[in-house]
Amino acid sequence: MTATSSRPRDGGGPLTGTGAMVRLALRRDRLRLPIWVLVVVALVPRFYYAATSAVVPTPQALADATRLIRASFMRVLAGPFFGAEAVTTQKYFLAAYWVEFLLAAALMNILLVTRHTRAEEQSGRAELVRAAVVGRPAQLTAALVVAAAGNAVLALLAAVAAGAIGFTAGGALLFGASLAAAGMVFAAVAAVTAQLTEHPRGATGLAGAVLFVAWLLRGAGSLQAEQGGPLFWLSPIGWSQQTRVLAGDRWWPLGLSVLLAALLVAAAYALAGRRDLGAALVAARPGTACAPVWLRSPLALALRLRRAAIVSWAAAFLAVGLVLGGMTGAMSVTDLPIFAGADFGRAWLGLMVFTGSLYTGVHAVLSVLRLRAEEVRGLAGPVLAGPTSRRAWFGSSLLASALAVVALLTVYGVALGAGAALSTGDGRLVAEVAWASLRRVPEVLVLLAVPAALLGLAPRAAGAAAWAVLGCSGFVAVLGAYLRLPGPLVNASVLSHLPWHPLEAAAPVATVVLLGLAAALTGLGLYGLRRRDLSTG
Known part of the structure; x- marks a missing residue:
């Protein structure tokens, strides 16, 4: 890039053009x-x-x-x-x-x-x-x-x-x-x-x-x-x-x-x-002249590029999970009508596990949309110009994002369970809440697969549509029952099909359907990516 003078060529002031740039x-x-x-x-x-x-x-x-x-x-x-x-x-x-x-x-x-x-x-x-x-x-x-x-x-x-x-x-x-x-x-x-x-x-x-x-x-x-x-x-x-x-x-x-x-x-x-x-x-910081052997694969590159984001999100999830889990003891002795007839401490944990799933969905969408940014900025072209195929680049990036989802939900679940165990004295909550958090992986994978499909089929609309799906799903899942929304609208929400663990039992049918939907959407994204030209802006 080139340096620029602090004064425009016509002798105007340093703020010349500000109005046009605001518009x-x-x-x-x-x-x-x-x-x-x-x-x-x-x-x-x-x-x-x-x-x-x-x-x-x-x-x-x-x-x-x-x-x-x-x-x-x-x-x-x-x-x-x-x-x-x-x-x-x-x-x-x-x-x-x-x-x-x-x-x-x-x-x-x-x-x-x-x-x-x-x-x-x-x-x-x-x-x-x-x-x-x-x-x-x-x-x-x-x-x-x-x-x-x-x-x-x-x-x-x-x-x-x-x-x-x-x-x-x-x-x-x-x-x-x-x-x-x-x-x-x-x-x-x-x-x-x-x-x-x-x-x-x-x-x-x-x-x-x-x-x-x-x-x-x-x-x-x-x-x-x-x-x-x-x-x-x-x-x-x-x-x-x-x-x-x-x-x-x-x-x-x-x-x-x-x-x-x-x-x-x-x-x-x-x-x-x-x-x-x-x-x-x-x-x-300049990198080394030659990449190590373990970095010479599309999956290793995808994980390396996402390393800083995964670590920062994991640190935040660890801190927030401990704080939220630490409230379980106080919640257990409270009787509020939001979860009438239920153990409010466990109901609180169920709600917080769902909240962790929702925020992990935010990370998943951001991680997949990163591929679009790499494509538009021309960073994907040099990778695909070598022996790496589109299938390997796209699939490895999605696999890295999926592994990050599992890791984040694990960290959050363990932290939430540890905070709950410390506040209630029940050590069994660590494993129970961690497992409950992992059971929400399928719905987050669907949220990940939605922008993946859009990147292949309608890349220009991928960002807006993916955020719309996430936002509407969260809104319907949280407030659908209180607003008495129609059944078809509730069922259209990605986040409405798994129960709020550990308050309720598992849902194996919904889990299998969500995993199948995530796989199908990913396949559509790969199909579309192989049939279209790469974008240059």
């Missing part, structure tokens, strides 16, 4: 960004309805849920319960789900900024843009402007949604502002990480690691004190929660988010000015 970014994100915002906003009334209809439909259930969510392990997951002395369903909604909306806003901004900065450089589009009359900081500025606009819209619509479920006007506005503040902090984090590594996945991974650390610090701070200890104040997620919506409505903690975002943006501009276009401040 270009909005044009390219005309579907993706609105979908992100609308989904996050739509989940506000949906989660509130699910909570009030299934978890806390009565004052007694609300009191029981309040005692549960104030327990130590529940605070680690969700955060402090402000205003518990005069609890309402709106306050319970905040205590149970607020952190999830904050994490969603942060993730939206990380992906947005990385997509319009580092990903543009790696694809070569940024170099073409810089050849025109465009200032050096214009691209980063445009990405941050689009992120700020998206966060402003998210804050406004979230405030409207919060007001619709009974928040006060001030509380609703503060709730929306808390999401926007967290989003801008992590947009700035992504702006910095985009300067550090040459690859979009690396930049996204580093920013995601910062988000995970922020979540851990917030959880550790929640253990220190019921309303947040010193560690809580080290997390931008914690700052948004410390606004205490509906329990004092404090705006000043958001000033910390604004200050940190400003400092990080300044650092991103400074770092961007110290590197060449396409380069990174942390240089990629």
Whole structure:
């Protein structure tokens, strides 16, 4: 790549062309960004309805849920319960789900900024843009402007949604502002990480690691004190929660988010000015001249390329599994109507095993869609130009993704079972929950096979269609019974056919059918890939 001057050829300022690049970014994100915002906003009334209809439909259930969510392990997951002395369903909604909306806003901004900065450089589009009359900081500025606009819209619509479920006007506005503040902090984090590594996945991974650390610090701070200890104040997620919506409505903690975002943006501009276009401040480590013998196969290459992602996901699953499993003891002595007549501790484990399956599906889709990115960027061509056939490349990559699915579900199941065993004193739960987690492998393999089939038959639609299948399946499986959705719609969900272990018995017929469907979809993908030309962009 070539270096560029900080001043355009016509003598204009460094921000010349920013407006055009903002319009270009909005044009390219005309579907993706609105979908992100609308989904996050739509989940506000949906989660509130699910909570009030299934978890806390009565004052007694609300009191029981309040005692549960104030327990130590529940605070680690969700955060402090402000205003518990005069609890309402709106306050319970905040205590149970607020952190999830904050994490969603942060993730939206990380992906947005990385997509319009580092990903543009790696694809070569940024170099073409810089050849025109465009200032050096214009691209980063445009990405941050689009992120700020998206966060402003998210804050406004979230405030409207919060007001619709009974928040006060001030509380609703503060709730929306808390999401926007967290989003801008992590947009700035992504702006910095985009300067550090040459690859979009690396930049996204580093920013995601910062988000995970922020979540851990917030959880550790929640253990220190019921309303947040010193560690809580080290997390931008914690700052948004410390606004205490509906329990004092404090705006000043958001000033910390604004200050940190400003400092990080300044650092991103400074770092961007110290590197060449396409380069990174942390240089990629050169590999050896000759590959070892064990790496000279398509499967070994696929596993090597996915190694960092698998390790990072496994570490996250290990930490989250231990935390969620540790709540089982408190859940076992709680009687809430969501699982009426059942052992609530085991019901909790069944729900958490299902949740692990859903998130493993996210990893599976990302892993398969990586093949499309390799194809479009021209990385698959050199591999296929040698003795490696399309069948070997495609099949080995899918096998590596399937092995990663098994490994992740094993790690998550063992961690969840270990946490449950520690909190209840029942050591048998480790093996039982681990086996229950592995029994959900077939449905995740179907989620993996859907984008595989689409890559062969309709590669341009693979991404959107695969995420739609995953999102709709999760929505139907979780809320289908409460919303009384039609039977055919429920049966169309990939995640609706296996019972929530270990709450219910095994389902061998559904397991065999799901494995057969995964094999058939994979075969369709291979058939389509062999009959079409490789894409060049």
